[in-house]
Amino acid sequence: MTNGSKKSMRFRIIFYALLILLVLFSIGPIIWMLFSSLRPKNEFFMIPPSILPKHWTVINYFLLFKETAFVQFLLNSIWISLGTIVISTVVGILAAYSLTRFNYRGRNMFALFSLFAYMLPTILLVIPLYLLVVSIGLADKLTGLVLAYVALCLPYCLWLLRSFFQTLPIELEESAFIDGAGRIRTLIYVVLPMMIPGIVATTVYSFTYVWNEYLFALIFMTSDAKRTFPVGLESFVTNFDVYWEYILSGSIIVSIPAVIVFLATQRSLIKGYGAGAVKG
Structure with missing residues (x-):
């Protein structure tokens, strides 16, 4: 050697x-x-x-489900995550498509404003968003928390999807228009299949942010039945005892969906980027 x-x-x-x-x-x-x-x-x-x-x-897991409201905490987090992902992705796709495919006054300023909104510290938005939710009658409701999370996730989703739209060749859409396809049909059947990497990236971002968020869930939800699991796990720390068995077993359970999402989206990202490279 x-x-x-x-x-x-x-x-x-x-x-x-x-x-x-x-x-x-x-x-x-x-x-x-x-x-x-x-x-x-x-x-x-x-x-x-x-x-x-x-x-x-495994008695800690059985007691967690039997003696606590952990199931309700988990269901609240799932509902809020799904609602935020769907709204942020759909609105982000439509807004990003508008910013990259239509010419109108102020579209570049709107894109820059969305980036500025993403750069703001979230702590500055807690009180304004809470007052807004209270004014529309959604205080202590899961829907109000979903709207707050959409306001936090949408600027990044919009900016990322806009970047993906700018890389797509517009000639494919023009060919679809010549063949008689309308704007919506072209978006669904021509554009979105090439947008898989961007859609998956925004979905993962929205999920990871909402799934682990603590501050907004603590402030917006005042009743025990509306708590998400980060706030629910914190409730196992009391003035008289710390229920480590519940905290640790609950932390393991809530980690499982995050691992599943990561494994599933990892393959989708690789496949989506490969398809985009071939089609581009």
């Missing part, structure tokens, strides 16, 4: 060793959370602590 080959082998060994350490550092807290959710409550404060449970059990 030559000196060059030895150096290359050493570099690869060091590189993969560092990569493995980085992966373990990243997933270490998740693994610990999973193991801790499978131990009885009396083992949480053992000295010395242990990574693996001494007595494996």
Whole structure:
């Protein structure tokens, strides 16, 4: 083996060793959370602590569903996430299509304004959006929280979809018009199939933002039955006790949809980008 080959082998060994350490550092807290959710409550404060449970059990998951309102928290989060994704994606597609395919005064300023709205810290929008929701009678309602999340997600979705629309060749739409297709039919059957990467990206962004959001859900929802799971998990910390068994098992459960969305959209992103490259 030559000196060059030895150096290359050493570099690869060091590189993969560092990569493995980085992966373990990243997933270490998740693994610990999973193991801790499978131990009885009396083992949480053992000295010395242990990574693996001494007595494996799934009772924490059964008690979480039986003795708490976690199911309602989870359903609220699912409903709010789906509502935000659908509204943000549909409105974003129509608005981005309008900004890139029609000529009218102020369209560039509108696009810049949407980017400016995205750059604003969300903490500045809490009070104005809350007052707006109260004024239209949607305080402490899931619909009001959905509208607030749409206001937060739509600027980024619009800007991203606008960028994707600008990369699409307009000649394909003109060919569809010549063949007799209308504007809506061309958008659905010609444009949207090439927009898969942008649609998936905006969907994932909206989902991850809404699924993990805490501040707006805490302020907008005042009744216990309307809580989302981030606020619901926080309610397991009381003045008298911290229910770690509920917090950890609930955190594992709410991580499952995020993992599923990531795995599903990862394949869609690769497929969509490949199709866009071939068609472009």
